[in-house]
Amino acid sequence: MEGPPLVKTLSLEEKVGQMFMIRYSGSFYQENSYTYRWMKRLIEERKIGGVIQFVGSIHGTVENLNELQRISDLPLLIAADYERGVGQLLDGGTLFPTNMAVAATNSPGLAYKQGRITAQEGRAVGVHVTFAPVMDVNSNPDNPIINFRAYGDTPEIVERFGCAFIRGVQENNMVATAKHFPGHGNTATDSHTSLPVITAERGDFERVDLAPFKAAVESGVGMIMVGHIAVPSISNNDLPATMTSELSGDLLRKELGFDGIIVTDALEMGGITDSHWAGEAAIRAIEAGTDIVLLPLDVDRAMESVLDAVKSGRLPEWRIDESVQRIFKMKEEMGLWEKREVSFKEAQKVVGNSEHISAASEIARKSITLVSDKLNAVPFRAEEADTLTHIILSTDDGLRSMSSTFDRSVSRIHGNIKSQFIHEPVDDYDIQRILKEAATSDYIICSLFIRVRMNKGQVSIDPSHRELIARLQETGIPVVVASFGSPYVPDVDNL
Template sequence: MKRLRLSSSIHVIHIFLASLLIVMGCQGFFTKQEVQLPEPWELLSLEQKVAQMIMFRLKGDLIDPESKEREKFQRWITEIGVGGVVVYGGGLKETFDRIQIAQGWADIPLFVAADYERGLGQWYDGATLFPTNMAVAATGRNVMAYQQGKITAIEAKAFGVNMIFAPVLDVNNNPDNPIINFRSYGDDPRTVSIFGNSFIRGVQEEGLYACVKHFPGHGNTGTDSHTKLPIIPGSKKDFSNIELPPFKSAVKHGVKMVMTGHVIVPGIDRSKKPATLSPVITNELLRKRLGFEGLIVTDAMEMGGLKDIDPGEACVRAVEAGADLIMLPHDVDTTMKAIMNAVENERITEERINESVKRIWYAKEELGLFQDSGKKEWKVAEDVIGNSGHKKIAADIAQLSITAVKDENNLLQHMSDFKRIAHVVLTMDENSQKYLQPMKARIDAAYKDRKEIVITEKLSKKQIDEISAKFKDVDLAIVSILVRIRMNKGIATIDRSHARL
């Protein structure tokens, strides 16, 4: 595929102008007709336009010239001309270098997106890690969500990331939800709206794009869409009262980007198409009824929620539904071929592709990518990411989030009166000792002779009885529960048998 550099586009425009003046001759000096220049994106071929709609997962060794990932990714960026990448874990410097290498390959600067719901510290040691959204809401101060969004954007910008796939605007109105849970600000649509909008403002004031998810709502389900396709119950009225208000509010307040979810919502679309592939939900509801004019990105197309649909066909349906960006398809080449075939067979019009590419180009201009080509300096990033001021604000949020849900016997006021103490740890997380170390240290310092019981597995009735017997000589039990959401597994790191204990 022929590469088209930005500089080449500019030369084409200049040549076009010069030719036009020659043809017009002296007449050009006596008429007031304005020459309508084509937009740079209009000079792209159809293939280059389609490529701008694709974002793949950037990972692996991009330095070793023998690396197969380097060879493949470089071809996707330089020859095909994909529009963006998504980064996840790895070392901080390693990922920074990976982003810079990828931007260096690109003729048209790349969108670089990341799931920073809790800041960069969610993925990288040393960066600022914030508490979960539910904890942020527990502070009762939406300015904390604003501060979190602002700091996350400052660190992401220095890192080379220009799009943040956050905040989660799902209302957590199902206690059995295995994937949204405390990623949500809570079960009240108004609270979710207030804190979500504050986070968005913090991000976008720093010149980055915030992306709300998972439209039209992923809260009312007991299924993880990373593994299979959830069906969200409820009528259109239910959705209008609970799920939609946070998204409607975010659109009203100027959010730049919306991610559609892999969820079936019969109350909105009776055809039972997943929202990502539903023109009723993506185009009719989001675009037309809510009036959203920004970028629409799919949730990851590689997720288990779409496993029963051919990967290429799923991407075509997402474009038909109204998506501007296809995120993490199974394979870039397969996706390109499928969408190109759909256009050539007149299933999708080139005008429909143009609508998305125009939005993509405007977004890249607004993000300043044509000014700095997405290039960043490691020294600047190193000074900004995880600095003491940022971490102090994250710690303040954590402190303010501590909530006494119930204290009927006023135990919190009399903790020092008890001498025979047991500290019980309940979790199935393999890193529990690391995460609970601060709590453990405080308890150990306060109660030298405490008894410690660590439970990291599902318990049988016999085990419950055996553990219960250990509490006969205990006056007070302090139970630390570490719960983490396990994406792709549809579970949390806590078991019902722990509740029975």
Template sequence: TPQNTYSDIPPAPTAHPPPPHYDARAWAERTLETLTLEEKVGQLMMPWLLGDFAPEGSAAGERARAMVEEHQVGGIIISVGSPTEVAAKLNWLQSLSDLPLLVSADLEAGAGFRFDGVVHAPTNIWLGGATRFPALMALGASGDPGLAYEMGRVTALEARAIGVHVPFAPVLDVNNNPENPVINVRSFGEDPEQVGLLGAAFVRGLQDHGAIATAKHFPGHGDTGVDSHISLPVIRVSRERMDSVELLPFRRAVEAGLGAIMTAHITVPEMTGARTPATLAPAVLTELLRDEMRFGGLVFTDAMDMGAVDRLYERGEAAVRALEAGADVILMPPDLEAARNGIVEAVRSGRLSEERVDRSVLRILAAKERVGLQRQRIVDLDRMRAVVGVRSHLAVAREVANRSVTVLKDERELLPLLGTPTANVYSVTYRRPNDLRGGRAFNAGLRQTYRRLRTAYVEPETTREEYDRILSRARGMNLTVVSLHVGVRTASGSVALPEEAVRFVKMLARSPRPHIVVAFGNPYLLSEFPEVGTYLTAWSGIPVAERAAADAILGRIAVTGKAPTRIAGFEIGDGLMIEAKGDNGR
């Protein structure tokens, strides 16, 4: 058979010129030209909306409708709800909006961070949800960038299936202050290089699978003892220190192609020269982020209803200052109308140029185009069951949890436990009153072995008398396990235990009876009771982390986690390696 020659190749078809009305520019550029000033300013707004069921004519439904139809917002930050309810609500809002809405959500621990945990209170039945991962410090304890990528991948797939395009994740704050009441286990850890490595992998996992990653909180919220939801933290460090610690993870993420950044409501006098929040500081958002770091993606403010900004500035003025500083999206303005009017009036007065507004609007529209919203803005509700909370995704969450359990102390070499089924074991769970699931999975894991497991639940208001009764019962047990569900809570200003709870743990540790303390949240609690004999941390009080802790204690899995931060005299990298039990037990 003769070989083909170039002469055998048919000529290329003749190229025809586009029709006279064809516009080769991107959708974002073409759309920008059609907008009025008021519509452009609407695109800058991203108010908060609950993911609850909002019937036609209800106050909640009419408020949501007004955001889109009257205020013509460019996007929504959606909060807690079931996956199907959230997706249906977002589809409805997308159908009301002239332009597609860019939807964000706080998903720093997976889509389940906002779309899981719905419990029917009268029966205490969990109604299912998206995949929930342990806090990011668990990834730090695993030390595995591959797991960080996988967590980003799963988060992106589930977010997009629900209708969320911009997960506000990962947290790139370096948690080098144990007293930090707002970051804590939300950070990958204390080592800037490790935070940068894991953060960049997380970013790639998100963005390789259709989402826009948002690193937060720029220029770094880790070294503070003040909750910015309440007041303005001041970070008194040099620019050189910022470069080597706080800024390093953000640089790594930008190098990885980061799509968006969220600002921090903190002030860094060395950089701003005043007590100006970074969110409102041109020296931070324009000179540092845009000019020096060459970041071209979206800049979201942190929530503008937080005390660090809202207590210091009039609401319209705060929005104008954020835009002047270099922000693109005004997140959660406490008064949507005041924020819109403030920016419109600033343009009309000449304080802001319309060109400055256009630059931000074009970035927002380009982000919508990047995720394909100009082609398809409605999600397929039937497809969600094949993506959200599926078994393969839960397996990734379990892997993170299992590989993150970190044992810092085991002075009596209790671990792994013998697992004698008839042993008298007492499980005492500290949790908030509204934490309905706290301790449930952990106790179920223990009860698989200890059929006679006794349980007690305590909370912030538990009295000394009740703790004394629990302590008396503990003295008659073969083993007491105390699990502490103390995590970051918005605007709480604290990640500490009440005085009576600390006293109880100290007295238990001083008794001759065997005991184990498990931190399901704040790992730094060990500094309150260093006399504890066996101490481990599972980083989060969620079911996969609770089950991982129970399995680690009982030797069902190996303990391999390493501390990603200094904890009560233990250094980064500390952690006991404990093998799983063999088939014959210990």
């Protein structure tokens, strides 16, 4: 196929199908499996235009995406959540530290390098769009879902590093996506579970939350993801931005001048499903200005509802045509009318190669930040201590294996170490026991492992864990606290 067909030559069903993006993983599927047959039906009958790739292997992803491209009449636009690189989803891909760690290096050039590597590896496996970077300003330290996914808690930091990442991605033939417009940072609510309402006045909101998105538009970002976030000071209602023309249309298109593709955050999230069923959610998102409907809870009902809305006159067909034109333009820019498939052999040379792993390691090293050292205990000198106690604190038992990597490293360096992993709240009896066990140590290391993920709610250590640290500090034994991930530790100034 030499170029995109004229939109007017497509049926209404084909045009609506182009506006939907559906999940598919990188695992191998047999042709008689339910997942493969389901996706094949959506491509052949519903004419869906896009796929969001989820976890799997490099080989499985290449083979799956190539197969989907072969059975689709029109080329598919493939996206993935590569906030931390291809390794976030694919075994063997390069995994980068969090955005806040990248910003801690104080080198936007490293954010650019991460963007370049993400684009090179993503395109190698058949992905054209990364749903990154996060351009939210994490101005609320109790934010349960953004946290260290943001570059920082000031708009200036987010702009510097986010725009560098955008350039790195898009100068290497992949589309970057600024998210979650108009800003998910100033809230303590996770939109995966319910609808966040941003209460900031318009002036403050524009100065802090909106500023990075304005900078992203000026940087030429190709796609913007609109979040399920209500901003009454802008829209004069409590509807999510996904369904509000005052935000997606007036603010983003007209005031900021964005002419790229608008994609919803996943419509299967609680911030939408709590109040809207799949069909109405899709219709209202398109009415508000959306070009791509991402992950509706029921794709068949959502597509039928959009078709009915056009036929009834509720949605004008020109509105559908407008979005399809943008989608076709992006597919053309990605070269998909000339070449859709990729080579696994070539992907093996690119994905997770030594240069890329070295770059991720460089960011990790340079991101380490010394917040304070009142006891002059850092860097730690193993020869000055006969015995060590290593206490690993988390609210997530699933992080036990992750924390063991650092614990093993400490053990190799010193040898005489007593370690324990604590993921449940501790009472006074537990604290007394731990104090007694640590009493003969020359140093105490407290490692804090805090994971940010959807539906978790809490993004800090348990209050009883903070009490334990305070009691350990009272012993007079030097205590070194290391936070792996979130820097928002309670009463951090007194650690």
